[in-house]
Amino acid sequence: MADLPKAFQDYYPDDYSHCYGCGKLNANGLHIKSHWDGDESVCIFDPLPHHTGGFPDYLYGGLIASLIDCHSAATASAARCRQAGIELGTQPLPRHVTAALKVDYLKPTPVGQLTLRSRIREITAKKVVVETSLSAGGTVRARGETVMVLIPERAVR
């Protein structure tokens, strides 16, 4: 995956780019990046040394949930563009919020490079259902399912 193009998250409009997990305007954030790889989206992420779980050589489960959430949200937005025949970068990405997140933790995850891969299970005018695996060392460690809901305009609290 050398010479990667811009990531999905680079195409979010600026007013939606403040996410701690993936926002390009969050100076303290994790800055995860997602790309297409055929029908799947992929994100490679290197946790920081302090992203430990209870035991010092296990990854923090909250980070696993967080990465699945952000990568799935960006995948939902990119998939909506792809379905509409809109090339990434020709207009700001549509924005989704997470309605539901489910993570099954299958095996302990070491604190090392992670690979997330997502597929679209369902896409409608209002929502996208995304299935994600999280692997380390070539082994799937967790699986996620998210329901992402399109924001037609700025949601009111």
Place this chain on the structure above:
Amino acid sequence: MADLPKAFQDYYPDDYSHCYGCGKLNANGLHIKSHWDGDESVCIFDPLPHHTGGFPDYLYGGLIASLIDCHSAATASAARCRQAGIELGTQPLPRHVTAALKVDYLKPTPVGQLTLRSRIREITAKKVVVETSLSAGGTVRARGETVMVLIPERAVR
């Protein structure tokens, strides 16, 4: 809740106190603290200013999942002690790992003080099912359900 006693997390054994979310030995972590309040466990948490979601005044959904996860894990351990009639602090807390985490995001959450409240739905020799609400400004914003599995000894990868 003035003059709080030690939190559940303060009673984890040292080798299990490295969690980014709640470990007393993680110098860079969030250090969440959970206590009993009758039949419920409670955690009050103040997010950092950079814990934003896509929009700068929304809380990061990954943090919501992370807080539910850590608070539920500690609640599971404290509940196991309570069920066995063991007073907190008289021996190290039993340790649980998350098998499954589900979060329903009900309303946008502002970046302000959060209150998590958990109840035990099921407790067996091997697992604890914990239900959690996350509120801000007196309104429930998210609900979580976690399945916590007891670690009888150090899990092998």
